[in-house]
Amino acid sequence: MTTYPVRDSATMLRRNLKRMLRYPSMTVTLVAMPVIFLLLFVFILGETLGAGINGGGRAAYANYVAPAIIMMTVMSTVQGTAISVAMDMTEGIITRFRTMHIARVSVLTGHVIGSVLQAMLAVGIVTLVALAVGFRPTAGPLEWLATAGFLTVLAFAFVWLCVALGLAAGTVETASNTPMVLVLLPFLGSGFVPTDSMPAAVRWFAEYQPFTPIIEALRGLLTDAPVGNTVWIALAWCAVIALGGYLWSKRLFDRAS
């Protein structure tokens, strides 16, 4: 029997966007967190950290930390994906979808596309706040475009991972806790301070974990920091995470049905 994956995915996307509108407090919470971190790091810690990193004080630190905060925004919003997938799984509606002749994958793709859009909206808001508190990127139009593309890929990859985490969670509470690691890992990388200031073992981990090249790539795209091959390493990580998340999600979803 023929199915209509694109049409069904569009229907599911509409459903998820409506749910986000009905439940705005979640989006607000998810966006508020990176904004609070941004303000905290720029205004409370920025003067000292900036002096320690490159002797530049608060303004220099704002430029250093903003790309990390923008990346953290993506990680914060994808947590919402895990929560809403887990909410779906615990509600009866998913059972209804399973007894209907629809393209099964659309249940998940609706979440994925909706969450990527939500993440990009959040990134837009946080970027504006960052600009307002002193972030001065040197990126030209082409670099901005590349940044937007890169962040979309990043969101896409981690949304799939969070769909899997949401499916694996079993309860909404678990689903809201497990992805916290995605917000904390950047601290064990070059997100807030350069890795060479860290103890040897942490530095080793920091240099090889995915968030370091991701943050460095963003820094390179947005500011005059060197890019090197970080963009390619970051994209490779995204590909691995997206594929892993997709395959894991598919397995969990098929098993549950």
Place this chain on the structure above:
Amino acid sequence: MKGAPAIAVTALRKSFGKHTVLDGIDLHVPPGSVFSLLGANGAGKTTTVKIMSTLLAADAGEVRVAGHDPVRAPDAVRAAIGVTGQFSAVDKLLTGEENLRLMADLHHLGRAEGRRTTTDLLARFGLTEAARKPASAYSGGMLRRLDLAMTLAGSPQVIFLDEPTTGLDPRSRRDMWQIVRDLVAGGVTIFLTTQYLEEADELADRIAVLDHGRIVAEGTAEELKRRIPGGHVRLTFAAPQDLEAARQALPEAVPDPDTLALRVPNDGSMRALKTLIDRLDDRAVEVDELSVHTPDLDDVFLALTGQPT
């Protein structure tokens, strides 16, 4: 399709680990009829519905729903069925109208047809006024009506209703019954599970009694009632020790300790009544009240499964 059974199940088995839930059941449901699977909690009703509606694979046995095998051709089965379970399958963040539109879109109805179907279903289920309210604000009865309306959006041939009135107040239950009767008048086949004998009696053309994973009886409500010739006698007592004494005198009786009552299978004839009273008298059991009941499905259930519902 006419004449071919809407549902045909033979030797269906399902276990979860060591626990056997369905121990070889056969079902045959002609199109356009209401079939009721009656059983207590845990009898295997929901498992049966899950297997027929493609949610669960059977361990053994043949299953055909609308002529298709739920395992080999799940999409063909899904295209033909509608399922309303005991837990509401609606999106609580969306309004009633949006839930129905979602169904219309997933059934690939065109824009105009989708809107018309939505309006019709809202009116038919008395939800027009609440159409723009989120489903989270609906009462239990309204949710169940919306749930069923969503099931109907795809015009299914076979509808599974898994305990559709469990937890509803008596009025909502009667509303639901009327809706089911109207559906049957429209020609669809309904497979209804229930733990309420009254419900099966009211709605079903045929009833199968499921107990511990086996069908212990099947037939029309009348046929099932005929199996128990004389109904029962209900004895009530003033004190628990009287009830206990009566139980000893009448081992075949089923007690109801909450109301200090005893149900004794009895055909209600003078002879049977006299025997009963004599047996109580022999042990000098004090009976507060005695009433004779003509058979209803409750008695059938009692006789077949050894437990009251």
